[in-house]
Amino acid sequence: MIVKHGDPREMFIRSSDNPLLTAEAFPRMVNAVFNPGVVSFDGLTLLLVRVESRTGLSSLVVATSPNGVDGWEIDWDRHMQPERDTFSEHWGVEDPRITRVGDQYYIVYTGYGVGGPMVCLAVTEDFVTFERRGVLQPPEDKDAALFPTTFDGRWALIHRPAPASSGLGAHMWLSWSPDLCHWGDARILLHARRGGFWDANKIGLGPPPLATDHGWLICYHGVRVTASGSLYRLGLALLDIGDPSKVLMRGDEWIFGPDAPYERAGDVPDVVFPCGWLLEDDGDTLRMYYGAADSTVCLATASVERLLAHLEGHPSGSVPIANSSD
Ligand code: BMA
Numbered sequence: 001m002i003v004k005h006g007d008p009r010e011m012f013i014r015s016s017d018n019p020l021l022t023a024e025a026f027p028r029m030v031n032a033v034f035n036p037g038v039v040s041f042d043g044l045t046l047l048l049v050r051v052e053s054r055t056g057l058s059s060l061v062v063a064t065s066p067n068g069v070d071g072w073e074i075d076w077d078r079h080m081q082p083e084r085d086t087f088s089e090h091w092g093v094e095d096p097r098i099t100r101v102g103d104q105y106y107i108v109y110t111g112y113g114v115g116g117p118m119v120c121l122a123v124t125e126d127f128v129t130f131e132r133r134g135v136l137q138p139p140e141d142k143d144a145a146l147f148p149t150t151f152d153g154r155w156a157l158i159h160r161p162a163p164a165s166s167g168l169g170a171h172m173w174l175s176w177s178p179d180l181c182h183w184g185d186a187r188i189l190l191h192a193r194r195g196g197f198w199d200a201n202k203i204g205l206g207p208p209p210l211a212t213d214h215g216w217l218i219c220y221h222g223v224r225v226t227a228s229g230s231l232y233r234l235g236l237a238l239l240d241i242g243d244p245s246k247v248l249m250r251g252d253e254w255i256f257g258p259d260a261p262y263e264r265a266g267d268v269p270d271v272v273f274p275c276g277w278l279l280e281d282d283g284d285t286l287r288m289y290y291g292a293a294d295s296t297v298c299l300a301t302a303s304v305e306r307l308l309a310h311l312e313g314h315p316s317g318s319v320p321i322a323n324s325s326d
Pocket of ligand 1: 271294
């Protein structure tokens with residue numbers, strides 16, 4: 001059963017089975033399990049879960065369920081361990097976003113190297129072996145995912161470089177590549193807003209973009225820094241289906257934020273952090289999997305139609321807002 005938490009007008013409804021996965025459910029003693037990528041695989045919902053061990057370093061472990069809600073099996077043998085002798089994964093692998101391309105799954109993840117976090121790619125067909133394809137964007141850069149199609153022969157990557165000068169803000173960028181190896185033509189896709197906004201100063205992509213009849217639906221996190229820590233909340237935007245560098249709409253308000261006890265307390269309190277979502281066969285029900293408070297794996301469900309209607313109904317929804325900064 002799915003029940004809400006908080007206001008009934010919320011668009012994302014939390015699962016009553018939350019948290020779906022906790023560290024205690026894992027076969028080895030680990031510190032935390034969170035921020036999973038998700039795909040439908042072999043008739044099952046497959047999560048690639050970020051597992052933080054008691055060293056503090058993370059790896060990615062497969063968990064599957066027949067219905068995406070309960071009956072989870074944790075497959076410790078299907079495990080993407082960091083290649084600790086490489087410069088890009090010395091301190092672990094984190095936050096996978098998975099894009100299916102034909103029979104292959106492109107996993108864009110954060111490699112935590114001695115130079116800082118960077119955007120890396122691994123490809124798998126079976127979630128048993130993971131072929132490293134290297135670094136897509138150097139440090140500091142994270143919160144990245146590929147689109148499932150090319151555009152005029154070029155791959156598009158959304159990512160979030162963090163400039164050394166923090167006054168510049170951390171924005172979402174779009175970069176292009178003919179071969180998934182050489183990247184360029186980089187420009188800002190969505191600016192972090194400024195001032196009192198919930199998404200002022202620092203934003204980053206959540207799950208990979210979702211194709212809809214109206215465009216690519218984007219969910220992103222915004223970070224509000226408060227006197228007692230950072231608040232991670234989620235907002236929506238829509239990109240042109242043929243040219244994702246065109247931002248068609250962006251909501252002014254956050255649409256999901258920490259509210260339930262398991263989101264408000266944990267290793268990092270007040271964090272909801274999705275890296276994957278899955279559209280059900282009805283073409284409308286969207287299951288969003290997210291890390292709660294950097295501690296557990298949770299699920300919230302929404303109607304795509306309602307999310308799009310929310311964007312349409314917003315003041316900023318009717319005007320192009322690329323390059324908007326206030
Ligand atoms: C971000 C990422 C996430 C994490 C979040 C909140 O920068 O590192 O992995 O969930 O911070 O701590």
